[in-house]
Amino acid sequence: MKRSTSKIKVAISCGDVNGVGLEVIIKTFLDPRMFDLCTPLVYGNSNVSKAYRKQLGTQDFSFNMIQNHAKSNVKKVNLISISEEDIEVNFGAITDQTGKLAYESITHATDALASNHADVLVTAPIHKQNIPWEDDNVKGHTEYLANYANEDHPLMMMVHNSLRVGVVTGHVPLKDVSSVLTKEKIVTTLEVFRKSLVQDFNIHQPKIAVLGLNPHAGDNGVIGKEELEMIIPAIDAFNADNNVALGPFASDGFFGSGQFKKFDGVLAMYHDQGLIPFKTISNNEGVNFTAGLPIVRTSPDHGTAFDIAGKNIADPNSFRNAIYLASDIFRNRKNYREITQ
Numbered sequence: 267m268k269r270s271t272s273k274i275k276v277a278i279s280c281g282d283v284n285g286v287g288l289e290v291i292i293k294t295f296l297d298p299r300m301f302d303l304c305t306p307l308v309y310g311n312s313n314v315s316k317a318y319r320k321q322l323g324t325q326d327f328s329f330n331m332i333q334n335h336a337k338s339n340v341k342k343v344n345l346i347s348i349s350e351e352d353i354e355v356n357f358g359a360i361t362d363q364t365g366k367l368a369y370e371s372i373t374h375a376t377d378a379l380a381s382n383h384a385d386v387l388v389t390a391p392i393h394k395q396n397i398p399w400e401d402d403n404v405k406g407h408t409e410y411l412a413n414y415a416n417e418d419h420p421l422m423m424m425v426h427n428s429l430r431v432g433v434v435t436g437h438v439p440l441k442d443v444s445s446v447l448t449k450e451k452i453v454t455t456l457e458v459f460r461k462s463l464v465q466d467f468n469i470h471q472p473k474i475a476v477l478g479l480n481p482h483a484g485d486n487g488v489i490g491k492e493e494l495e496m497i498i499p500a501i502d503a504f505n506a507d508n509n510v511a512l513g514p515f516a517s518d519g520f521f522g523s524g525q526f527k528k529f530d531g532v533l534a535m536y537h538d539q540g541l542i543p544f545k546t547i548s549n550n551e552g553v554n555f556t557a558g559l560p561i562v563r564t565s566p567d568h569g570t571a572f573d574i575a576g577k578n579i580a581d582p583n584s585f586r587n588a589i590y591l592a593s594d595i596f597r598n599r600k601n602y603r604e605i606t607q
Contacts, residue, residue, distance in 0.1 A: 285393070475512055
């Protein structure tokens with residue numbers, strides 16, 4: 267990037283400050299080369315950030331404390347103060363104070379995108395238990411952003427290099443997965459997945475693998491009927507529109523044999539079916555991307571990591587990759603719009 271005006275403006279929510287969110291943010295931008303790529307805008311609390319820096323001992327790092335976007339510096343990590351409340355940092359603790367700050371950070375960062383003060387959103391980890399969501403149906407970032415954008419079909423997609431795993435059912439209890447699965451829901455998810463692979467990842471004719479729900483993908487109905495009654499009909503309906511989806515595959519053999527490497531995307535039926543093998547393969551360097559939204563949002567693929575918070579041992583690779591991926595998708599979408607106009 268030769269011109270500072272071409273840098274991507276990244277809105278960053280601070281997450282739960284009793285976790286590792288601010289730590290991985292600080293560690294990511296200790297590398298000055300990151301400022302050649304983007305201008306970071308962190309929404310948080312100046313008093314908290316000072317306490318965090320003191321705990322980590324990062325004397326060679328400082329935030330550019332500002333009150334509005336006009337004061338941002340393209341060579342600094344800009345911290346936009348959204349709260350001057352005296353918040354106690356208690357690493358590893360779940361408190362209402364830090365949950366409230368995390369929620370306010372998300373809302374301010376999202377508003378920044380809506381008002382064109384930022385180009386992409388990268389969210390640091392939150393703890394779902396202490397976030398004061400205004401809607402009882404909202405369980406996390408994905409649902410909040412979908413409501414904000416008035417989109418009915420967001421897709422959680424986990425990304426690491428060429429491995430992209432989407433899930434039909436996200437934050438749904440395992441006992442309820444079968445009851446919420448339908449042929450129509452699978453088809454719709456496949457369509458969102460395909461569109462994202464085209465416009466966000468620049469893959470012209472993506473090939474998607476679909477996993478079965480049951481062990482051995484049901485063994486032709488011997489171990490469950492969902493494959494015969496929902497998943498196979500969904501694949502057929504999706505392919506009838508000149509798309510390419512194959513399956514259903516048994517999840518264990520599919521990942522264990524390396525077969526996933528032959529596909530542009532993998533669609534799992536439920537959260538852990540896709541995320542357990544993904545996180546094993548990506549080795550703490552994966553990214554969570556919310557497809558199906560008009561905005562670009564990514565996050566690291568880990569949680570608040572309360573058990574190691576404040577110990578200065580958190581790995582920033584996943585957060586750094588979230589910055590990279592958000593920037594790549596932003597450019598890919600821009601190119602896609604220009605090509606298809």
